[in-house]
Amino acid sequence: MEDAGIYARESPYLDRHVQVGVASGRVVSVSFPEDPADDAEGEHELLDRIFAYLEGQEDDFADVRVALTVPTDRRSVLETVRDLPYGEGVTVQALARMTPGLDAEADEDLRLVRSALADNPAPLLIPDHRVGDGPSAAPPAVEQRLRSLEGL
Incomplete structure (x- = not known):
């Protein structure tokens, strides 16, 4: 996952969007807005995995790099x-x-x-x-x- 941007897709299961922010190949945020960011793109491999998870496919996402900019x-x-x-x-x-x-x-x-x-x-x-x-x-x-x- 070497890309950067905001990616979002509507989830019928959650009754809202799943939105992922990526920078420098790391996930910087995951949110669940009712309406996605205006510049969000709908296609991303991580969204595909998240939606498979939401359909019942077990996934621990352990290989996904998350940028933790917290204390x-x-x-x-x-x-x-x-x-x-x-x-x-x-x-x-x-x-x-x-x-x-x-x-x-x-x-x-x-x-x-x-x-x-x-x-x-x-x-x-x-x-x-x-x-x-x-x-x-x-x-x-x-x-x-x-x-x-x-x-x-």
Whole structure:
């Protein structure tokens, strides 16, 4: 994925668009707008994969390069989320326990986990919908559809 631009396609399953921003061959954003950006193109190999996933094809998107331009402590949380297997949910506390350097009993660390999830720049590729009691950067209806798709 060496291209750059904004790519979007309407998803009947999500009842909105899936929009992906790419720069320097890395995904910089995933969003779910009702209307795509005016300059969005409809064809991209990653959109093809995302739509196959939305039709039930299991994909962990582990090979997709995501540019995480977030503070280091939040990056650690999001990298841990990225490793959560398809169809397996966790709690915020379990995610804190799994993230190196965090204490699952410390309120400050639990707040850090929640804020990292809420500010996730690439929901779906960084599957925050697998954290059942945490916020998602995706709209609530999208989060619920993704959870349902994976049986969570």
